[in-house]
Amino acid sequence: xxxxxxxxxxxxxxxxxxxxxxxxxxxxxxxxxxxxxxxxxxxxxxxxxxxxxxxxxxxxxxxxxxxxxxxxxxxxxxxxxxxxxxxxxxxxxxxxxxxxxxxxxxxxxxxxxxxxxxxxxxxxxxxxxxxxxxxxxxxxxxxxxxxxxxxxxxxxxxxxxxxxxxxxxxxxxxxxxxxxxxxxxxxxxxxxxxxxxxxxxxxxxxxxxxxxxxxxxxxxxxxxxxxxxxxxxxxxxxxxxxxxxxxxxxxxxxxxxxxxxxxxxxxxxxxxxxxxxxxxxxx
Numbered sequence: 001x002x003x004x005x006x007x008x009x010x011x012x013x014x015x016x017x018x019x020x021x022x023x024x025x026x027x028x029x030x031x032x033x034x035x036x037x038x039x040x041x042x043x044x045x046x047x048x049x050x051x052x053x054x055x056x057x058x059x060x061x062x063x064x065x066x067x068x069x070x071x072x073x074x075x076x077x078x079x080x081x082x083x084x085x086x087x088x089x090x091x092x093x094x095x096x097x098x099x100x101x102x103x104x105x106x107x108x109x110x111x112x113x114x115x116x117x118x119x120x121x122x123x124x125x126x127x128x129x130x131x132x133x134x135x136x137x138x139x140x141x142x143x144x145x146x147x148x149x150x151x152x153x154x155x156x157x158x159x160x161x162x163x164x165x166x167x168x169x170x171x172x173x174x175x176x177x178x179x180x181x182x183x184x185x186x187x188x189x190x191x192x193x194x195x196x197x198x199x200x201x202x203x204x205x206x207x208x209x210x211x212x213x214x215x216x217x218x219x220x221x222x223x224x225x226x227x228x229x230x231x232x233x234x235x236x237x238x239x240x241x242x243x244x245x246x247x248x249x250x251x252x253x254x255x256x257x258x259x260x261x262x263x264x265x266x267x268x269x270x271x272x273x274x275x276x277x278x279x280x281x282x283x
Contacts, residue, residue, distance in 0.1 A: 002228040003031040003071070005096070007089050008078030008108075010036045014043030015261025016214040017079050021221045027268050028225035028275055033072070035061060035092065037085045044118065045213055045260060051081075058088045062095060074102040076224045078217060081118060083126045093133050102227060105134040105173070106220040110142045113152040132172035136233065138220050140180045144168055158183065158191075162200065165193035177237055179219055182207065189241045190219075192233065201234045203241055208248045212262045219244045222271065231278055239278060243271050 004025055008017040018034050025032040035058060041050040075096060077089050093103055107127045110116050115123065124146035131137045131147065141164075145152040148167035153160060161178060168176040177192035181202070189204040219240045226236035251262045 001029065001031050002073040003033060004074045004076055004224065004228060005033045005035060005072045005092075006076045006078065007035045007037065007080070007092060009038040009040055009081060010034075011040045011043040013041065013260070014046065014213065015264070016043045016217050020214055020217040020264065021076070021078065023268070024218065024221045024264065024271065025225045025228075027272055028222070028229060030225055030228045033070075037088070038081055043213060043260065044116070055082075055085055055088055058092070062092055066095065070096075071098065072096050072101055074104055074224055074228055076104040076106070076220070077130065078106050078220065079108040080130075083123065086126050086130050090130055090133060093130075097133075102136070102224070103134045104220070104224045104227070105131055105137045106216065107131060107137060107139050107143050107147065108216065110146060111140060113142055113145075113154070115146065128171050131168065134173040136175045136177070136223075136227075137168065137173050138177045138179055138223060139168070140216060141178055144176075144178050147171075161191050162193070165191070165200070169193055169195035175233055177201075177223075177233075179216065188245075190237045192237060194233070201237065203234070203238045205241055205245050208245055208252070210248055210252055212248060212251055212259070214261045214264075215244050215248060218247060218262065218264055226275065226278070229275060229279055230282060235278060239274055243267070243274060246270060 006021045010018045022032050036054050038054050039052040075093050080086050144164045148164050165176050175194050177190050179190050181191045182188045186207050187204040188207040191202040193200050222240040222243050223236045226239050247262045247264045247267045250267050
């Protein structure tokens with residue numbers, strides 16, 4: 001069984017970060033080891049949340065793992081709440097990465113053209129250092145534009161996305177994929193660039209007119225889970241895009257339409273079915 005280490009926070013209520021990554025990756029048949037950087041009462045879209053910084057525990061935990069000879073098939077980073085956490089994640093990657101370890105970075109820092117309130121203008125610069133260590137990065141267009149130092153555009157063409165992907169791969173990562181990309185009206189999906197093969201990939205599905213917290217975590221978790229199951233990166237990105245859209249549609253059926261997160265729990269059986277069919281096609 002493949003083993004993934006995921007480094008991000010735990011929000012006790014709110015469906016994001018580790019509370020999305022752990023159940024989805026487990027459902028995909030991947031052992032998931034967690035390294036929490038902070039413990040929050042809720043995610044940051046709630047008012048008055050509490051936050052306990054756990055960064056002082058990272059080195060003692062990883063030293064113990066090192067003593068135990070623990071190996072990871074992938075290291076997956078998500079929301080990192082400070083530049084110190086980025087440095088610590090980089091240390092963990094350098095310490096545990098082996099020739100067969102996939103490093104997957106979701107540089108969570110903003111949306112809709114703006115940084116999240118917790119971060120300053122230097123945070124995207126610091127994130128480039130982490131992305132340079134990665135095999136795969138999956139920023140949204142806001143995060144990509146901030147790291148590539150390009151103007152954020154709500155309306156764009158393929159050339160704009162290709163330029164951004166080229167910039168992102170210049171940091172040193174092997175593959176970059178932009179999420180939330182619309183290449184035609186009524187469509188949304190993903191566009192990626194394989195820096196080693198110099199190949200672009202894009203996939204579009206129907207745009208669902210809704211926005212929920214945690215969909216980026218769903219996309220990233222399913223992508224890395226699919227890669228660990230032997231799917232190619234275009235297959236993995238397609239599955240992640242389809243499953244994210246499916247889960248948004250399912251949440252829209254909920255009369256309460258929880259603003260704080262998507263109802264991914266009800267779609268986990270469909271994720272398992274999608275993965276089973278994809279793996280069967282590889283045989």
